[in-house]
Amino acid sequence: LSLPPSAGSQLPCFHGSSTIRNLKERFHMNMTEEQLQLLIEQMVDGSMRSITTKLYDGFQYLTNGIM
Numbered sequence: 387l388s389l390p391p392s393a394g395s396q397l398p399c400f401h402g403s404s405t406i407r408n409l410k411e412r413f414h415m416n417m418t419e420e421q422l423q424l425l426i427e428q429m430v431d432g433s434m435r436s437i438t439t440k441l442y443d444g445f446q447y448l449t450n451g452i453m
Contacts, residue, residue, distance in 0.1 A: 399405060414422060433439045446452040 414425065
């Protein structure tokens with residue numbers, strides 16, 4: 387993630403030095419493609435086993451017919 391120094395300077399959410407750093411951490415900008423692939427696979431596996439995912443999927447199915 388790289389932005390020119392002036393990018394977002396008028397937006398309050400970009401004030402402070404932690405915003406870009408937090409975005410880089412959230413999007414795992416320091417990882418290789420292989421590391422990202424493993425991380426995503428782990429996240430998907432964890433989600434598939436999660437009771438909250440199952441509950442949310444059930445809610446979506448009942449309220450919107452989405453499965």
